Amino acid sequence: MAKQKFIYRCSSCGLTLDQWMGKCPQCSEWSTITEEELLDKKNLTPSRMRESKPVAFDAIEMGSLCKRSCAIGELDRVLGGGIVEGSLVLLGGDPGIGKSTILFQMAHNLAAQNMKVLYVSGEESAV
Ligand SMILES: [Zn+2]
Structure with a gap:
């Protein structure tokens, strides 16, 4: 079974769910469930953040844009x-x-x- 990478949390009441829902089953608010990436327990950093590093604007290569x-x-x-x-x-x-x-x-x-x-x-x- 694939390891779950995301959880879904209600921004109104804080309830966490395994899947996205339009309406929170706890507080009945609509459109308050948002996706959150599960933290890697070893590094406590979302994998997306580990992969990207800040780059200065003047260091961005534009050569590949045709x-x-x-x-x-x-x-x-x-x-x-x-x-x-x-x-x-x-x-x-x-x-x-x-x-x-x-x-x-x-x-x-x-x-x-x-x-x-x-x-x-x-x-x-x-x-
Ligand atoms: Zn809620």
């Missing part, structure tokens, strides 16, 4: 120089403001750079 120009100057500027491979960007705006249009332009420009583009939409038909 930014690719969308060939739309203003969009590249907003994205900090282009889109980052493997990243996710949320584009928001009022209806009719041109979100789909700018994404079509970006997809066209990236395809013109021999990149594969997959366009997925839940709102538009193919015809």
Whole structure:
């Protein structure tokens, strides 16, 4: 059997549980159960904290980030120089403001750079 790594604690009454629940069975409060990592008894430090060390901002390596120009100057500027491979960007705006249009332009420009583009939409038909 796998060793349990997390416990769930009610922030209202302090009850601990083996599994998450939406409503605390002791104090009947909703959304007060939060996940906590069990401490390693040898080190009394959560494993996540042992693995990471503080790093100064100017020591962070940016070389592995591959930014690719969308060939739309203003969009590249907003994205900090282009889109980052493997990243996710949320584009928001009022209806009719041109979100789909700018994404079509970006997809066209990236395809013109021999990149594969997959366009997925839940709102538009193919015809
Ligand atoms: Zn509670």
